[in-house]
Amino acid sequence: MKIALPHKPYTIKVCSFFIIASLFIGTPMLADANFVTDLFSGGAAQADEVASSDNNSQNVAILSTESVNPDIKNAEPPKDPIIEQGGSFIYNDGLSETDISSLKLEKSSISDQINVYTVQPGDTLSELAEIFDVSTNTIRWENNISGQTISVGQKLNILPVTGVKHIVKSGDTISKIADKYEAETEDILIFNDITDGSPLKQGDVIIVPNGIIKTPVSIISKISSGKGKIVVSNTKAQAGYYVRPASGIITSPYGSRHGSFHPGVDIGNVRGTPVVAAASGVVTEVVYGCVEGRKSCGGGYGNHIEIAHANGTTTRYAHLQSVSVSLGQTVSQGDKIGGLGDTGNSTGPHLHFEVMNVNGSKMRPPV
Numbered sequence: 513m514k515i516a517l518p519h520k521p522y523t524i525k526v527c528s529f530f531i532i533a534s535l536f537i538g539t540p541m542l543a544d545a546n547f548v549t550d551l552f553s554g555g556a557a558q559a560d561e562v563a564s565s566d567n568n569s570q571n572v573a574i575l576s577t578e579s580v581n582p583d584i585k586n587a588e589p590p591k592d593p594i595i596e597q598g599g600s601f602i603y604n605d606g607l608s609e610t611d612i613s614s615l616k617l618e619k620s621s622i623s624d625q626i627n628v629y630t631v632q633p634g635d636t637l638s639e640l641a642e643i644f645d646v647s648t649n650t651i652r653w654e655n656n657i658s659g660q661t662i663s664v665g666q667k668l669n670i671l672p673v674t675g676v677k678h679i680v681k682s683g684d685t686i687s688k689i690a691d692k693y694e695a696e697t698e699d700i701l702i703f704n705d706i707t708d709g710s711p712l713k714q715g716d717v718i719i720v721p722n723g724i725i726k727t728p729v730s731i732i733s734k735i736s737s738g739k740g741k742i743v744v745s746n747t748k749a750q751a752g753y754y755v756r757p758a759s760g761i762i763t764s765p766y767g768s769r770h771g772s773f774h775p776g777v778d779i780g781n782v783r784g785t786p787v788v789a790a791a792s793g794v795v796t797e798v799v800y801g802c803v804e805g806r807k808s809c810g811g812g813y814g815n816h817i818e819i820a821h822a823n824g825t826t827t828r829y830a831h832l833q834s835v836s837v838s839l840g841q842t843v844s845q846g847d848k849i850g851g852l853g854d855t856g857n858s859t860g861p862h863l864h865f866e867v868m869n870v871n872g873s874k875m876r877p878p879v
Contacts, residue, residue: 615643620669623717626677631666640668642811647674647872653725673703673773674874676723680716693723696876702768721773722873750823751878754790755845757829758852758863766876775874776828776866783833783861785852789843790865790879793821800835802855813864814856817849825875830864831856 620626629640637660641648651657653676654669662668671677678689686708690697699721701708712718760781764774797818802809810816813830817837820826833853837843854861867875 617670618667622669623677623719625672625717625719627670627672629668629670631662631664631668633664635662635664636660637662640670644670645674645812646671649724649872650674650676671719673719673721674775674872675719675721676725678718678720678723680712680714680718682714684712684714686712686718689718689720690723693720693725694873695720695723699767699773703773722775722875724869724871724873753821753823754827754867754878755788756879757790757827757865758785758787760785760852760862762879763860763862776830776864777877777879778862778864779852779879780860780862781852783851783853785861785863786848787829787832787850787852787863789819789845789847789849790827790867791819791821791823792845793819793827793843795837795839795841795843795849796820796826798835798837798839800832804854806855807857810856812857814858815850815853816856819843819849824870826868826870828864828866828868830866831858831862833861 615629618628618630620628627644629644631640637648637651637657640662641651644651650671650673651668654671669677675695676693678684678693686697686700686706689695690700697708700706700718703721704718756779758779758781760779762777763780764778766777767774795817797816799810799813799817800815802814806814810830813828815832815835816828816830817832817835818826818828829850831853832850832855834851835849836851837847837849843849852861852863858864865877865879867877869875
């Protein structure tokens with residue numbers, strides 16, 4: 513007798529047979545009397561549920577590349593560093609991280625080393641000084657500003673380095689210019705790419721790194737307890753007043769570097785090397801929260817500390833890995849204030865150490 517599945521073509525019969533057979537072979541027998549019924553009515557769905565609950569290498573879905581290796585550029589950026597300054601907490605608003613190349617600058621008709629910046633809404637003198645990495649006095653002196661006020665639309669001459677501009681007059685020599693602005697002859701020669709003894713042309717523009725407009729005045733300042741008379745000194749940093757703030761080798765001295773001017777000294781060593789106060793004083797600024805890789809963090813200095821001293825100077829300790837002091841704290845010479853690091857605009861673990869005068873000029877550190 514001939515048996516046939518009604519209304520089914522031969523090819524479908526064969527396919528159905530193999531499908532049913534594969535299900536019996538590949539599916540564990542369930543101890544359920546209704547297994548065969550479940551197989552046809554919904555057992556396949558149950559099998560899928562079981563498979564999806566077993567996380568093994570055979571049935572886990574392959575993750576997309578995006579979920580395995582998310583785009584770091586789209587990740588939430590780290591929080592801004594915290595700046596402790598003047599007795600209050602200031603969250604960095606990003607002005608110090610402005611890329612100078614993104615600013616619309618003009619070249620001065622006086623010298624191609626001088627930029628001309630047009631003041632924008634919200635700009636302040638101190639913020640511009642930080643952006644261009646010069647002292648506020650440098651901007652004041654160059655633009656005849658007596659106070660803190662600048663106006664929107666005002667054009668400011670910005671020197672390439674903290675210091676002053678000098679227009680050569682008849683009878684000028686480099687040594688005379690250096691004496692006039694209490695600067696170092698060598699710094700002027702190197703920065704302006706001229707040799708000692710070479711004649712100066714009347715009308716030439718000379719940039720005087722760390723030069724100052726002298727004001728014969730003594731300043732009474734209250735530090736911490738309110739005691740102590742601070743007399744402004746426009747000369748070199750006092751030898752013997754400071755101790756070396758960290759052990760290591762000098763990787764970059766004070767002076768000319770890569771066509772620019774390095775206003776401090778770099779001491780290289782391993783991360784975490786103790787950094788100590790070069791002289792007794794009061795902590796006047798603390799910036800922390802910078803991580804390695806954020807070059808512009810902390811205005812390029814990364815985590816850093818500033819300490820005011822009784823002789824009228826301030827020392828800066830930059831690129832720190834860690835900070836061990838707080839704003840307003842009194843420290844003694846040799847006290848640990850942090851750990852050497854590689855934060856901010858740094859190319860390797862080191863301490864950037866500066867000695868600054870009260871008028872903003874930078875002095876050659878005696879280390």
